[in-house]
Amino acid sequence: MTHRENWKMQHERLHVTHSGHEAMHAEMVLILIATLVVAQIVLVQWKQRHNRSYNLVTLLQMWVVPLYFTIKLYWWRFLSMWGMFSVVTSYVIFRATRKPLSCRTPRMVYKWFLLIYKLSYAVGVLGYMAIMFTMFGFNVFFRIKAEDSMDVGVIMLFYGLYYGVMGRDFAEICSDYMASTIGYYNKGGMPNRSLTGDICAVCGQRILVHVEEEGFIEDTYQLSCNHIFHEFCIRGWCIVGKKQTCPYCNEKVDLKRMMNNPWEKTHVLYGQLLDWLRYLVAWQPIIIGIVHGINFSLGLK
Secondary structure: OOOOHHHHHHHHHHHHOOOOHHHHHHHHHHHHHHHHHHHHHHHHHHHHHOHHHHHHHHHHHHHHHHHHHHHHHHHHHHHHHHHHHHHHHHHHHHOOOOOOOOOOOOHHHHHHHHHHHHHHHHHHHHHHHHHHHOOHHHHHHOOOOOHHHHHHHHHHHHHHHHHHHHHHHHHHHHHHHHHHHHHOOOOOOOOOOOOOOEEEOOOOEEEOOOOOOOOOOOEEEEEOOEEEEEHHHHHHHHHHHOOEEOOOOOOEEEEHHHHHOOHHHHHHHHHHHHHHHHHHHHHHHHHHHHHEEEHHHOOOO
């Protein structure tokens, strides 16, 4: 018996088992819809009132929940990649939380998470293209089974989106901690230090240095509030660290004005997509579990 025939037989058995239970199924659908609505309201209120705890709990779930399923389902390939990502990211977080903060640390942190961001973007696009490649039947020309090409596309798309979301969340935590340590940024109030015109508030280093001085020589960028930063630093702060305000005065940053290259605007849109997908990755399994628990308690199958 082929895989397709076996799947068809199981599908027919499922129909026979659940035939005549239309009223029960309608009740289960109503429970699912009601749970989704209530959960969405609760999550939105939690995020608005206690954003910090919401982000931390969401990040913890995104880190732990996939680990549970990979061990349970023996997905060793994902587990190995998850382990490597966790080890390197843990080291980066360790460096970002040291006091005093090394002058090289902010740049190292943004480089790592920018690499993760670009890799996740590339892998996600390739996965999406593989799915479209299969749906339009191009796999036949290369004698590739539809199941194989679709599996590759779905796996690559999941890898790209998952590590993209994880990287941006960890980058946001590191950005807050490093900026607060440097002293020119305070998320909840006034900064601890006064910023002068020749200092980058993101890395704490001089913007223009002499030949014999230690520092970074690169292009600068001036925001609409007239504060000047290293271009790499402010792009890392806004795109990778998910910040849309000035690192010193908290004035709103116009991301469209920063993105002169049209291709860079796709990175901003991709980042917004990742922020939206966080809900599906972190909270959807919890909500579905709650729905199953309600159905079980009411004797619904």
